[in-house]
Amino acid sequence: MILQPKNPNNRLSAEHALFVGSSGSGKTTGVKQVGVINATDQVALFDPYLDYEALCGREIRRYTSLAAFARALFSARATKTGRGFKIAYSPKDGANAKNLEAFSRVIWGAGDGNHKKPLKVVFEELAKCVTTSGAARGAFGEILTGGRKFGIHAICIFQRGQEVPKTVMGQCSIKWVGKQQREQDAVYLAREIGLPVDKIIALPKFHYLMKTDDHNIGQFDEGKLRKLAA
Template sequence: MTRAKRPAKRQDPSLPNENILIVGASGSGKSAFLRETVDFKQRRIIAWDPEEDYPLPRVRSLEAFLKLAKKSGFGPIRCALTVAPTEENFEQFSAIAFALAHAAAPMTIIADEIADVTRVSKASFHWGQLCRKVRKYGGRLCAITQRPQEADKTIMNQVEYTWCGALKTTASAKYMAAEMGITLEKLQSIQNIHRKQVQYWIRKGTDAATMETIKF
């Protein structure tokens, strides 16, 4: 049996948009939701993970991450990068992540607490490229933040799904109520019952947002 050849083109415009923005304060259920929706044992998954939150093999330098990426090419790679959360480091992570993406080799990319490493204005070059193009290059981008009003706006326009759990500040709640198309009162009606369940709002595209529950 001959092995099927990988398409020469890295991109496929027909691929669906699975990108998601996940917003919520600490304890709002972000990690629980990720565990329900992301297979951390899949062949190709990488994470920007300064706080070491994700169950993946870990490297602690960009040099080591780049070396691993070059060795992998478009093949298997499972890795979390833990380095100082600076804009420069995140930009390099984004460039490497995009270089790894291929339409014939699906990959999940997790970017944790993007408000620490992006600006409210237009996204930096490599992060912006990743946000805008990763879908047709076979990537699923999961961007996460506790402070959505402080993160760049490029990602807001490139996700198909927006997830919002409980928020601590009124500024964050007002911002996300507008993004979700619901009232501030509805957004703040979320109840988290410690160790039993968490509630969250989720919106697909321009559809109406719905409230859902994760039970433990």
């Protein structure tokens, strides 16, 4: 049985985000730093390689069992005060399509358009977990296309644009682009995201371009990450 989210709310805005860059370019650091996640947020993480010890100064509660993760998530979401939390699922057998889908089903069921706070969901190692670069399928696809109405904000992290479903590029209103290893990857992202290819090619490690719905065509922000303690 697939749990269904509650209270569809069309007034909620689309706030999915993507972080794309070569290994070590600063994606995980960027997620912690550029304001998509704050200390008091309710956050669930698919974190197969234990990339997060803490998040915005808050400890992570980590589970290797999906059932235990789901219990912790649903009980934290049920708290009336809407207190923040950071809860991770780190499956023992790592990043794969089966684990992403099982995690996504739990997340989908925790969506609630009338909840005090959105549920922010970090998807690390997305490319290892998807089997298509066409449309995103299953519960993960549902989250991308329908999560907005239920207050679910997906944060998708991957190394190369070509490796993930086109739905990810299409549905993420916040786009963070870090250093690329190969020119053809930069060209792909420039076309899909609408950023100048020369700017992407010139990015050093820990520098990024970021584009949100507030930017008009041709506009974007440029920035550099700080080194974080944890």
